Amino acid sequence: MSQSGAEGGKRFVLPASQFQQVFDALKRLGYQIIAPTLLDEAIVYEPVESVDELPAGFTDEQRAGVYRLKRRADKALFGYAVGPRSWKHYLYPPRQRLWQAKRDGNGGFQVIPEQEQIPRYAFVGVRACELAAIAIQDRVFLGEQHHDEYYRRRRENALLVAVNCVYPAGNCFCSSVGTGPRVQEGFDLAITEVLDGKSHFLVIEVGSERGAAVLEGVDVQTATEEQWQQAQQAVDSAARRILKHLDTTDLKELLYRHLDSPHWEAVAKRCLTCSNCTMVCPTCFCHTVEDITNLQGTVAERWRRWDSCFHIDFSYIHGSPVRVSEASRYRQWITHKLASWQDQFGTLGCVGCGRCITWCPVGIDITEEIRALRRSEEGRVAPTVPQEESHANT
Amino acid sequence: MRTLETVLAEHPFFAGLEQRYLQIIVGCASNVVFEKGQIIFREGEEANRFYLIRQGRVALEVHAAGIGTLTIQTLDAGDILGWSWLVPPYRWHFDARAVELTRAIALDGECLRRKCEEDHDLGYELLKRFAEIITQRLQATRLQLLDVYGAEGHISRRGGT
Amino acid sequence: MVPRPFRLRQVRRETHDTFTLELEPADGSDSFCFRAGQFNMLYVFGVGEVPISISGNPTNPHVLMHTTREVGTVTKAMGKLRSGDVVGVRGPFGTPWPVEHAEGADVVIVAGGIGLAPLRPALYHLLAHRDRYGKIVLLYGTRTPGDILYRRELQRWRAQFDLEVHITVDRALSGWRGNVGVVTSLIARAPFDARNTVALVCGPEIMMRFTVLELQRRGVSPSHIYVSLERNMKCGVGMCGHCQLGPFFVCKDGPVFSYNKVQHLLEKREI
Numbered sequence: 001m002s003q004s005g006a007e008g009g010k011r012f013v014l015p016a017s018q019f020q021q022v023f024d025a026l027k028r029l030g031y032q033i034i035a036p037t038l039l040d041e042a043i044v045y046e047p048v049e050s051v052d053e054l055p056a057g058f059t060d061e062q063r064a065g066v067y068r069l070k071r072r073a074d075k076a077l078f079g080y081a082v083g084p085r086s087w088k089h090y091l092y093p094p095r096q097r098l099w100q101a102k103r104d105g106n107g108g109f110q111v112i113p114e115q116e117q118i119p120r121y122a123f124v125g126v127r128a129c130e131l132a133a134i135a136i137q138d139r140v141f142l143g144e145q146h147h148d149e150y151y152r153r154r155r156e157n158a159l160l161v162a163v164n165c166v167y168p169a170g171n172c173f174c175s176s177v178g179t180g181p182r183v184q185e186g187f188d189l190a191i192t193e194v195l196d197g198k199s200h201f202l203v204i205e206v207g208s209e210r211g212a213a214v215l216e217g218v219d220v221q222t223a224t225e226e227q228w229q230q231a232q233q234a235v236d237s238a239a240r241r242i243l244k245h246l247d248t249t250d251l252k253e254l255l256y257r258h259l260d261s262p263h264w265e266a267v268a269k270r271c272l273t274c275s276n277c278t279m280v281c282p283t284c285f286c287h288t289v290e291d292i293t294n295l296q297g298t299v300a301e302r303w304r305r306w307d308s309c310f311h312i313d314f315s316y317i318h319g320s321p322v323r324v325s326e327a328s329r330y331r332q333w334i335t336h337k338l339a340s341w342q343d344q345f346g347t348l349g350c351v352g353c354g355r356c357i358t359w360c361p362v363g364i365d366i367t368e369e370i371r372a373l374r375r376s377e378e379g380r381v382a383p384t385v386p387q388e389e390s391h392a393n394t
Numbered sequence: 395m396r397t398l399e400t401v402l403a404e405h406p407f408f409a410g411l412e413q414r415y416l417q418i419i420v421g422c423a424s425n426v427v428f429e430k431g432q433i434i435f436r437e438g439e440e441a442n443r444f445y446l447i448r449q450g451r452v453a454l455e456v457h458a459a460g461i462g463t464l465t466i467q468t469l470d471a472g473d474i475l476g477w478s479w480l481v482p483p484y485r486w487h488f489d490a491r492a493v494e495l496t497r498a499i500a501l502d503g504e505c506l507r508r509k510c511e512e513d514h515d516l517g518y519e520l521l522k523r524f525a526e527i528i529t530q531r532l533q534a535t536r537l538q539l540l541d542v543y544g545a546e547g548h549i550s551r552r553g554g555t
Numbered sequence: 556m557v558p559r560p561f562r563l564r565q566v567r568r569e570t571h572d573t574f575t576l577e578l579e580p581a582d583g584s585d586s587f588c589f590r591a592g593q594f595n596m597l598y599v600f601g602v603g604e605v606p607i608s609i610s611g612n613p614t615n616p617h618v619l620m621h622t623t624r625e626v627g628t629v630t631k632a633m634g635k636l637r638s639g640d641v642v643g644v645r646g647p648f649g650t651p652w653p654v655e656h657a658e659g660a661d662v663v664i665v666a667g668g669i670g671l672a673p674l675r676p677a678l679y680h681l682l683a684h685r686d687r688y689g690k691i692v693l694l695y696g697t698r699t700p701g702d703i704l705y706r707r708e709l710q711r712w713r714a715q716f717d718l719e720v721h722i723t724v725d726r727a728l729s730g731w732r733g734n735v736g737v738v739t740s741l742i743a744r745a746p747f748d749a750r751n752t753v754a755l756v757c758g759p760e761i762m763m764r765f766t767v768l769e770l771q772r773r774g775v776s777p778s779h780i781y782v783s784l785e786r787n788m789k790c791g792v793g794m795c796g797h798c799q800l801g802p803f804f805v806c807k808d809g810p811v812f813s814y815n816k817v818q819h820l821l822e823k824r825e826i
Contacts, residue, residue, distance in 0.1 A: 099557045101600060101643070108581055108641035109600050111557045145807065146556075146792035259823050286796030289789050293601035300601035307795070314797060316787050318626050328825035336799065343802030455729060463729035467736050472744060493732055530740075533765070537737045538725050542759040543668035543698040 010212075012220035013227050016077060016193065016200040020051045021218045022161075023124075029214065031122035031159055034090055036083070041069055043083040045090070045123070054125075055080065062169035062354065065363030075200070078125060078193050081169035082353050086282035087123055087130055088137060091154045098150070098289070098302045109300070114150070122159040122214075126187065128180030129172075129351040131162055133282030135186055139345045140285045159210055162187035166234045171354025173244040173367055179351045181238045189214060192231035203231035246352065246367040247374065255339035258373050259331065267369060268326035270362050275308035277356035277364075278333065283349050286314070309333050334369060398423055401499065405446050407474055407523055415516050422505035428452075428492035434475070441478035441486045442503045447471055450496025454488040466538075467531075468493065474527050479503025556792065558598045558643025561587075561619060565638050569622060569704050573669060574634055575610065578619040581641050586616035590651035591676035592783060592811045596791045597621060598643030602632040606788040606806070608673035609647060614683045619644070622672035622704065648791040650811045652677040653781055654684075657753035660779075661689040663745060665766045667696050667738055667758020671704050673783050673810075674757050678712075685717055692719040692745050696738025696762070700724050700731045719746055738762065742769040749774035756814075757783040764821060767814055780814040801826060 014021070026033050027049075035048045038055045048054070060080040061068040072079050100112045126134070134155075141151035165172070165181035174180030183190045188211030192203045203223050206212045223231075278284040288307035293300045307314060309332050315322035323329050341349030350366070357365045399420045402408050408416065426445070428434055434452060435441070445452075452475055454467045466488065469475050475498070478486050484503070510517030561578040568574050576597075580587065589595075591613050598604040605627070611620030625634045636642065654677055662681055666674050681691050693712070697703050703722065713720045721741045723734035734741070738758070754770050756763050763782050770780055786798035786805040793804035801820040803809060820826055 101558075103600070107639045108560055108562065109643075111560065111643065113557050140794060143793070146794070148794060259826065285794065287789070288795065288797070289604065291598075291601060291603045297601060302604075304789075304795075307789075307797075309796065309799075314787070317785055322786065323825045325825060332799070332826075340799070340802040344804070451732075451734075453729075453735065465727045465729060465731060465735045468723075468734050470734070470744075534737045534740050537739065537762070537765050540761055541698065541725070542762045543696075543702065543725065 010206050011223040011228055012204045012206070012215065013223040014202045014204060014218065014220045016075075016195075016202055018219060019077065019202060022214065023049070023051055025214050025216070025218050026122045026124075026159070028217070030120055032119035033122050033124055034087075035124040036078075036080070038069070042067060043069070043080055044085040045083075045087065045125070051077070054078075059167060060169055062171045062358045063363075064171065064357050064365045065360055067358050074195050076167070076193060076195055077202075078163045078191070079167050079195075081165065081167065081172055082127055082130065082355060084280050084355065084359055086280065086353075086355070087126060087134060088282055088285075090121055090123070091134065091158065092137060092141065092151055092285065095303060095305045096150055098304055100302075101300045103298045116150075116153065118153050118157070120157040120159070121154065122161060124161040124163075126160050126162045126183075127165055127353070128162070128183040129174040129353040130282055131160065131183055131186045132174075132179035132351040133353070134160070136283045136345065136347055136349065136351070137285060139347070140283075159214070160187045160189075161211075161214075162190040162207075164190065164192040164231070164235045164238075166193060166238045168238050168242045169354065169358075171244060171357040171365075172242050172352065173246050173354060174352035175239055175242045176244075176246040176367075177248060177348055177350055177352040181242065182235045187211070192234060194227070194230045194234055196230065201227065203227055244354065244367055246350075246370060248348070251348070251370070252339040252342050254370070254373055254377075255335045258376075259335070261373065261376065263369075263372055263376060264327035264331045266372075267330045267364065270364055271310075271326055271330050272361060273310040273312075273326050273329055274361060275310040276359045276361060278308040278310060279306065280355040280359045281337075282351060282353060282355070283337075284308070288314075309336065334366060337366070338370070398425065398499065401448070402446070405499075406472060407446060407527075411519060415519060418509050418513075418516060419501065419506070422502040422509070424500050424502075426498050426500045428496045428498070430492060430494050432492045434490040434492060434496075435486045436489050437486055439486050441476065441484045443500050444474060444476040444479055444503060445498040445500050447473050447475055448497045448499065450498075451493040452496055453491050453493050455491055456488055467534075474524075477524055477528060479507070480521075480524060556645055556790075558596070558604070558645050560641045561644045563636055563638050563640045563642065564618070566634075566636060570702050572626075573622060573624045573702075573704060575620055575622040576633065576636070576642070577611075578621070578642065578644070579617065587619045587644075587647075588616045589613055589619075589647035589676075591654060591680050592652035592673060593647035593649045594673070594791075594810065595619075595621065595644050595646030595648070596788075597629075597633070598645070599629055599632045599636070600641070600643075603629045604643070604645075604789075605629045606648075606791065608783070608810075610672040610675050612679040613676050614679060622669065622675075624669050645791060648806055650807075650809055652680075652755050652783075652811055653753065653813075654680045657681075657755075658684075658687045659689070659751075661692070661747040661752040663692045663694065663742075663747045663752055663754045663770075663775075665694045665738060665742070665754060665756045665758070665770075667762040667766075668698065668702065669704065670758030670762075670783070671695055674755060675705065677755055682718065689751065690719065690747050691717065692721070692747050694721050694723075694738055694741040694745055696723045696725065696741070696758075698725050700727050700733070721745065737765070739765045739769040742766070742773060752779060754780045756780060760785065760821065767818075777815040777818060778813055781811055782814055782817070783810045784812060784817065785810070 036043045037046045037053045057075045059072045101109045141148040162183040187207040190205040287304045290303045337349040452469045453465045457463045560581040562581040565577040594608045607621045610622040625631045788798045789795035793807040798805035
């Protein structure tokens with residue numbers, strides 16, 4: 001980078017053809033790069049070495065229950081939205097050994113905490129909704145009362161190279177929940193890709209000193225006002241192309257009012273309780289644990305793996321699960337995501353990425369279900385919200 | 395010496411009952427004592443009384459071959475024993491046995507039924523009071539029926555998985 | 556959060572399907588402090604981990620006690636342990652019984668079945684600070700006389716003048732001289748001043764719901780009634796998501812809740 005130094009908040013520009021320089025800088029700094037790449041006919045986040053592994057020239061078509069890759073007319077590096085995988089695969093892996101225990105031959109055992117070699121991740125291509133999702137999982141796993149060491153060790157060294165969305169997909173509704181499409185905070189570097197037919201360049205914002213350090217030794221130039229405006233316009237136009245909408249007005253109260261709604265039975269007729277939505281959701285954090293031993297019974301291990309509130313045994317207490325019906329499990333998921341999450345963590349549990357809609361095998365759409373609940377109230381007398389009893393002072 | 399009338403008036407079952415009704419009821423009442431182990435009434439016998447227990451404990455029992463004698467409920471001081479005198483065919487459904495020395499006031503069911511027929515206001519007062527007791531017993535029976543402590547109804551933190 | 560190894564000093568049979576583990580730290584450290592009503596995650600080597608309430612004396616931190624029932628894989632394996640064996644302990648977790656909040660009031664404890672186990676530490680606390688409380692009443696119901704926990708201790712408590720103990724069973728063969736009837740039937744005549752009473756309730760959820768109704772009939776305010784709830788738990792620290800009850804994580808916002816906080820949730824099906 002030029003001698004001017006990359007300070008926080010500064011804007012730089014790099015020709016798209018030179019993006020490998022950023023990858024090289026990341027590698028020099030010891031990061032393992034995780035970035036979007038093509039796998040099994042989807043764009044997923046995988047370890048990559050080179051910019052060539054990015055899905056340049058591809059985009060994704062997304063509708064309820066539909067995900068399809070398509071060729072683009074150009075060579076855009078980030079010309080698509082989010083795929084089935086989210087960054088939680090790396091910060092909060094689907095399977096994680098928590099500890100081992102070894103018999104000591106004395107009726108006892110010794111617990112051996114997990115000694116992990118965790119790479120310093122550089123996540124390249126983190127979308128605005130995903131930054132919000134990471135911030136939400138931070139609240140879950142790095143709470144004041146308890147924090148999760150396994151998550152912390154991954155999270156604190158991870159470098160986030162965000163990308164502004166220019167080509168939102170059909171299920172995106174980040175603008176409804178205030179998370180995107182423009183990245184706002186929580187990134188180390190933020191890229192906006194500009195392709196205007198004549199030129200193809202990346203506008204790079206610096207969000208932290210760690211981000212600035214990456215740009216040392218990358219041939220970036222200070223972005224001109226015109227380049228910056230071009231980048232801004234690209235994101236603005238993306239925002240206008242987001243058509244899906246979730247009305248968040250009094251969402252918590254709405255769901256709490258509808259715990260007994262017959263609508264859940266209607267959803268249950270379609271829902272397969274397959275748990276796809278919870279697996280692809282970037283904020284879902286529920287997990288279970290498994291205890292295993294070797295054949296001799298001398299070494300035991302505790303693993304945790306992702307679990308889902310859609311599984312019937314998720315709520316099992318001796319004798320029977322609490323949530324037996326499909327209706328109660330769907331209600332739990334959506335009510336947690338959009339209502340009780342607010343009580344628990346002070347935010348919505350939804351970032352508007354649309355994954356649960358795309359990857360639902362029967363195309364259940366969280367925004368449509370909320371709309372249906374609201375419709376069910378239309379024409380009725382506004383329900384009374386129970387008020388705290390006021391104490392008479394007389 | 396406390397009269398039967400004051401004892402009845404102080405019993406929660408008759409709380410708030412008009413004086414004139416109490417006098418009618420006293421006419422149907424008598425003091426009874428049951429020794430420990432004594433049978434008070436037997437299943438199938440004619441039910442022509444009910445009891446206000448003043449002291450002691452009474453067990454309602456049922457006997458079945460292969461099970462033995464099962465106590466389904468115990469009644470203590472302050473409780474009412476028996477309502478089969480109220481409804482045809484006026485037969486007891488269980489055995490009642492004094493578990494310990496038990497003092498009670500027995501009320502003649504036939505006498506009361508007659509007086510209730512003559513004065514429906516009295517009948518209504520008594521039925522309201524019995525309805526409440528029968529409801530309580532029904533709720534308790536339902537809870538008993540749920541067998542909440544049974545293996546199926548139980549719980550992991552207190553029971554484990 | 557890795558388990559701490561604790562060595563089994565003694566396994567005591569309580570009833571045909573319940574037993575009490577007496578544990579001490581295997582690592583030489585000498586105490587385990589907890590508050591009445593809290594629970595631990597207990598791990599049996601290679602088999603698994605379950606949440607179990609602490610049932611010992613909070614004023615004696617040298618012995619850790621857990622009473623449990625053999626109902627699942629882990630507790631059955633636990634029942635086979637012998638003194639000297641080691642289990643893993645994570646905890647203590649969760650909210651305690653509001654014993655400080657109850658100072659100056661009568662305390663009525665209503666326990667059903669093995670629900671007495673999480674309440675015993677509260678009783679120990681109340682008795683250790685007897686002068687701070689009004690009347691103390693224990694109402695305890697089980698299925699049959701054979702299911703009564705802590706028999707000897709209950710006998711001792713019954714003989715005490717500063718504690719009322721009433722025990723009832725749902726059914727009994729003849730020979731049982733005690734009370735027969737559901738635990739809720741003891742509430743109407745139990746000696747406490749309903750207007751100044753804190754009630755601590757633990758047992759199967761249905762029993763607790765009936766109990767609360769009966770306490771309210773007596774005039775106890777729902778905000779003075781506390782229940783200990785039960786949900787599936789894997790982590791104990793509000794991260795695994797299993798124990799959610801509406802907005803609450805039962806493992807960290809509970810297990811002890813003031814009833815008016817959870818009443819509307821317990822009345823909903825499958826929540």
